[in-house]
Amino acid sequence: DIQMTQSPSSLSASVGDRVTITCRASQSIYNYLNWYQQKPGVAPKLLIYGALTLQSGVPSRFNGSGSGTDFNLTISALQPEDFATYYCQQSYSTPPDTFGQGTKLQI
Amino acid sequence: EVQLVESGGGLVQPGGSLRLSCAASGFTFGAYWMTWVRQAPGKGLEWVANIKQDGSERQYVDSVKGRFTISRDNAKNSLFLQMNSLRVEDTAVYYCARRDYSNYRLWYFDYWGQGSLVTVSS
Numbered sequence A: 001d002i003q004m005t006q007s008p009s010s011l012s013a014s015v016g017d018r019v020t021i022t023c024r025a026s027q028s029i030y031n032y033l034n035w036y037q038q039k040p041g042v043a044p045k046l047l048i049y050g051a052l053t054l055q056s057g058v059p060s061r062f063n064g065s066g067s068g069t070d071f072n073l074t075i076s077a078l079q080p081e082d083f084a085t086y087y088c089q090q091s092y093s094t095p096p097d098t099f100g101q102g103t104k105l106q107i
Numbered sequence B: 001e002v003q004l005v006e007s008g009g010g011l012v013q014p015g016g017s018l019r020l021s022c023a024a025s026g027f028t029f030g031a032y033w034m035t036w037v038r039q040a041p042g043k044g045l046e047w048v049a050n051i052k053q054d055g056s057e058r059q060y061v062d063s064v065k066g067r068f069t070i071s072r073d074n075a076k077n078s079l080f081l082q083m084n085s086l087r088v089e090d091t092a093v094y095y096c097a098r099r100d101y102s103n104y105r106l107w108y109f110d111y112w113g114q115g116s117l118v119t120v121s122s
Helices: none
Strands: A004-007 A010-012 A019-025 A033-038 A045-049 A062-067 A070-075 A085-090 A103-106 B003-007 B010-012 B018-025 B033-039 B045-051 B058-060 B068-073 B078-083 B092-102 B106-112 B116-120
Touching: A004 A085, A019 A033, A019 A085, A019 A103, A033 A062, A033 B106, A045 A062, A045 B106, A070 A085, B003 B092, B018 B033, B018 B092, B018 B116, B033 B068, B033 B078, B033 B106, B045 B068, B045 B078, B045 B092, B058 B068, B078 B092
Parallel strands: A010 A103, B010 B116
Antiparallel strands: A004 A019, A019 A070, A033 A045, A033 A085, A062 A070, A085 A103, B003 B018, B018 B078, B033 B045, B033 B092, B045 B058, B068 B078, B092 B106, B092 B116
16 A cells, blocks of 8 residues: 655644645655645545646645655645645555645644 | 535444445536545544445445445435444544546545544443
């Protein structure tokens, strides 16, 4: 099974900051990488699929990059509603559809 | 508008059974793979099971194989998860999600339900 490792596990930032979350796969997954955002008590929301394609309705301050084993989610100019937990997920070799352990972005 | 609404969660003793349901609306249910994902309290997301459009293919995480069964009723736009021989470690919020793909079978979960809490405890 492919393992997904996110870093950092938690991150403190302020409104207006630019932040980057990293996700690393245990083997190449090409661009088969998705990002989700989850707020407390709410279901996850798809942000980015295929490593860099924004899901419809997602603000352009979210940016995905990377391929192979190393991927980034960058949020430019953090907004108050961006404070949440972010998960990466690989869909190159399934099953299983594996998620990273999550990165909690907090003030 | 796509909607997924789970039901059937609750408190069950170890070794017991529970059946979760997910009512889908706003899309052609029978045209999509569907998925269950769970989240233990304070923990991350864990994929549980997938089912193909016609139910002919089912996939499970190793920890639930032989205990859980994913199924669907396309006529009723419904997804199910039958959970038997439940363990304390199965305690989680269970989400149903739609599994879609873009070019080159790039799969993702684009719509999620609100979740249903399953608590396994004596």
